[in-house]
Amino acid sequence: MAARYYDPTLPMSEADSDAALPAIDADALITELRNIIPGDGVVVEREGLTPFECDGLMLYKALPLVAVMPRSKAEVQAVVKCCARHRVPVVARGSGTGICGGAMPHPEGVLLDLAKLDSIVAIDPLARTATLQPGVTNLRISQTAAKHGLYYAPDPSSQIACSIGGNVAENAGGVHCLKYGLTVNNLLSLEMLTADGELVRLGSDGLDNPGYDMMALITGSEGLLGVVTEVTVRLLPTPPCARVLLAGFPSVRAAGDAVGDIIADGIVPAGLEMMDKLAITAAEDFAQAGYPRDAEALLLCEVDGTEEEVASHTERVSALLNKAGATSVRVSDSEAERALLWKGRKSAFPAVGRLAPDYYCMDGTIPRSRISEVLEEINDRATAYGLSVANVFHAGDGNLHPLILYNAGDPDSVAKAEKLGSDILSLSVRVGGAITGEHGVGIEKLAHMAEQFGEAELRQMEEIKAAFDPALILNPGKGVPILKRCQEYRALPGKHNHG
Amino acid sequence: MGDISTQLAHTVAEAYRARTPLKIRGGGSKADVLGRDVEGTPLDIAEHSGVIDYNPAELVLTARAGTPIAEINKLLGEQGQQLPPETPALAGKATLGGSLACNHSGPARPWQGSLRDMVLGTRLINGRGEQLRFGGQVMKNVAGYDVSRMQAGALGTLAVITELSLKVLPRPETTKTLAYSLSAHDALDVMRQRATEPRPLNAACWFEGTLYLRLSGAKAAVESTAQLWGGDSVEQPPWQAIADGELPCLNQAGSLYRLSVPTGSALAPSDSVLIDWGGAQRWVYDQPEIVAAAVSERGHAWLYRGGDRKNETAPPLTRTQRQLHTALKNAMDPEGILNPGRLYSWL
Known part of the structure; x- marks a missing residue:
């Protein structure tokens, strides 16, 4: 069955052999786009297009036919209508921080850069809502809301740069998901352009949704069903107090058991992160946060709330960690110390990046009880390929981020890293988990969708895609494999450059 | 009690071939509310019942759609856990599948989310069986489109829900309810203000001249907040009666409208018999004009119970919204056999 899906490892010529789209009149398209966006907002030169050739996943690259940078909703709408008329693929892009290749351009299509739509439309402190254009960065929402004592909870580690539009497209997570939910749980309404360029509002500023919950469907749909032009999010009161506990453990299993103990005791931590020995060492070298270098695993557990609540939970968590066999437990005493303890975790990716020329970040989710067995198997496989893997883990919600160390300059190393990555995704599915917890499918995990889903499910998703986008112009070739139409539609470009 | 999913799928497949409309029924607890009256061959889900998997340390419960909410509440309660949305049990009749299909939530909904927010996965039967x-x-x-969550509020018109996996949460250590005698307007102001404070508030409602606030969480935090906010401590709080729709003010004769609006909406505060969800849900009688008014407030209103249930009961949609609804319905239920007309006459 797998052979029926697009295989991202196929060279472009093979995948493209049966393409039957009408030829695009590129000149007419570009002229129309220039009429819509005056000035320098339409780019066709190679050097201008290169910054858009990939998102944060540099393994997959392609140059678009043309990139457009509209400055208003009206311009975005006109662009989408123009693409619909020409039946040209449209790939929407926020800040390009995604790491599944979801925003990689289509070589025959328009790259729609929404970064210039970056206004905060409104903040209503009493309703606790913020209405935003799609290019507003995640962190800016919380920074702007801070003067009202409010914040936006989902905080992906790219929050300084990533946009709310991209967060919606990928249903972004972060370290606070277990307690505060994912993007989908923190949205009130969306305004979206359909594939033919009609504006439609989904959700409402009340809590419930009229009719079908299309907002849930759009969230995480990777730009395949519409182009989001406005987002209204829910804000939360900023907790007055937060403390983080750092505990070292002699084994991954002991750390994993401690996570279960904390949750079984009735505490839902604001953040609960695990790192393995290689990640600990790399993070400590990088951040000097005082992580226990002798530990096989460490846990960071943040509790937040009122002073009284935090004091009570700190005491309980501390006792549980000790009981679970922690070799060291440290509790942050000040905001500075809390920031330092998080610094190691938050810089884990770049820190691990110093250990090898390149790293490849995976994103499986697994039932938490399977953690030690999964980590053991990952390490066994890595050893067999002659590669190293550092593991950081949103332990509270079972979201694993193995970082595969490799050398992009060495084709053999690249091939092994991709094979190991693929093995890890398969392993996640086999233990009852998912191929992606928060990074998305994009182009990277397309082939693995057939492991996660059966043919009937894939067909159902394809029909949903066609219901929203019958001409298949919205981010084609990403997210959900197209079964019957893959032959009639231009397939995806192969990766022609390893970054 | 058991697994009858194969039989259910077979029945749906037959109906697909014969183009026979089906009327999906769980415990029948919400037969007279929310949706329109429709005809169809009954498809009973109640027998497809039972908890399949529950691991308290994973905070995940998986159960068949016909499992009564009351049974789930009991099981979770034994482990000190709960369904976060306070899903109404409706005298033991409400089922898990029906509760998701209606996305029915109790007073904790603004703070703890709805059943839609708790959904991790589903098993479904589409309109082809x-x-x-x-x-x-x-x-x-x-991975893939969130087809599970999309079933929330669809009133069974997209698929037959047969199984659900949900996130559950620990029960709070302590709860305490405070009461204040206030007009509806003043109560709304207080609810909105209190909701911006980082305090353990998790329910706020007003009816019959009284504002009720519920605190819930660590004992010390609840006590200190109660001291700070004042008010009368209530021994028998109204939350359960609200969740189950048993308040006398929700059971008068007439057409009952349920408004879902932004908390700052000026719509009908003083006409409301009940304001719940911190101001975001309001209940009024016999005001058909409120359906259109709610849309202009970026909210919506349902004809929840009573009135003409052959006519539309769900909030009106724009032309584009209707087109997307029709296309989605066709994608999941191409012959239109699943609860046709239950959500909208044209769907």
């Missing part, structure tokens, strides 16, 4: 599985039993899963 195919058994499908979306999502899973893990907390985070962004």
Whole structure:
């Protein structure tokens, strides 16, 4: 069955052999786009297009036919209508921080850069809502809301740069998901352009949704069903107090058991992160946060709330960690110390990046009880390929981020890293988990969708895609494999450059 | 009690071939509310019942759609856990599948989310009688479209829900309810203000001249907040009666409208018999004009109970919204056999 899906490892010529789209009149398209966006907002030169050739996943690259940078909703709408008329693929892009290749351009299509739509439309402190254009960065929402004592909870580690539009497209997570939910749980309404360029509002500023919950469907749909032009999010009161506990453990299993103990005791931590020995060492070298270098695993557990609540939970968590066999437990005493303890975790990716020329970040989710067995198997496989893997883990919600160390300059190393990555995704599915917890499918995990889903499910998703986008112009070739139409539609470009 | 999913799928497949409309029924607890009256061959889900998997340390419960909410509440309660949305049990009749199909939530909904927010995965039967599985039993899963969550509020018009995996949460250590004698307007102001404070508030409602606030969480935090906010401590709080729709003010004769609006909406505060969800849900009688008014407030209103249930009961949609609804319905139920007309006459 797998052979029926697009295989991202196929060279472009093979995948493209049966393409039957009408030829695009590129000149007419570009002229129309220039009429819509005056000035320098339409780019066709190679050097201008290169910054858009990939998102944060540099393994997959392609140059678009043309990139457009509209400055208003009206311009975005006109662009989408123009693409619909020409039946040209449209790939929407926020800040390009995604790491599944979801925003990689289509070589025959328009790259729609929404970064210039970056206004905060409104903040209503009493309703606790913020209405935003799609290019507003995640962190800016919380920074702007801070003067009202409010914040936006989902905080992906790219929050300084990533946009709310991209967060919606990928249903972004972060370290606070277990307690505060994912993007989908923190949205009130969306305004979206359909594939033919009609504006439609989904959700409402009340809590419930009229009719079908299309907002849930759009969230995480990777730009395949519409182009989001406005987002209204829910804000939360900023907790007055937060403390983080750092505990070292002699084994991954002991750390994993401690996570279960904390949750079984009735505490839902604001953040609960695990790192393995290689990640600990790399993070400590990088951040000097005082992580226990002798530990096989460490846990960071943040509790937040009122002073009284935090004091009570700190005491309980501390006792549980000790009981679970922690070799060291440290509790942050000040905001500075809390920031330092998080610094190691938050810089884990770049820190691990110093250990090898390149790293490849995976994103499986697994039932938490399977953690030690999964980590053991990952390490066994890595050893067999002659590669190293550092593991950081949103332990509270079972979201694993193995970082595969490799050398992009060495084709053999690249091939092994991709094979190991693929093995890890398969392993996640086999233990009852998912191929992606928060990074998305994009182009990277397309082939693995057939492991996660059966043919009937894939067909159902394809029909949903066609219901929203019958001409298949919205981010084609990403997210959900197209079964019957893959032959009639231009397939995806192969990766022609390893970054 | 058991697994009858194969039989259910077979019945749906037959109906698909014969183009026979089906009327999906769980416990029958919400037969007279929310949706329109429709005809169809009954498809009973109640027998497809039972908890399949529950691991308190994973905070995940998986159960068949016909499982009564009351049974789930009991099981969770034994482990000190709960369904976060305070899903109404409706005298033991409400089922898990029906509760998701209606996305029915209790007073905790603004703070703890709705059943829609708790969904991790589903098993469904689409309008062709195919058994499908979306999502899973893990907390985070962004592979593919979120077809599971989309069933929330669809009133069974997209698929037959046969199984659900949900995130559950620990019960709070302590709860305490405070009461204040206030007009509806003043109560709304207080609710909105209190909701911006970082305090353990998790329910706020007003009816019959009294504002009720519920605190819930660590004992010390609840006590200190209660001291700070004052008010009368209530021994028998109204939350359960509100969740189950048993308040006398919700059971008068007439057409009952349910408004879902922004908390700052000026719509009908003084006409409301009940304001719940911190101001975001309001209940009024016999005001058909409120349906259109709610839309202009970026909210919506349902004809919840009573009135002409052959006519539309759900909030009106724009032309584009209707087009997307029709296309989505066709994608999941091409012959239109699943609860046709239950959500909208044209769907």
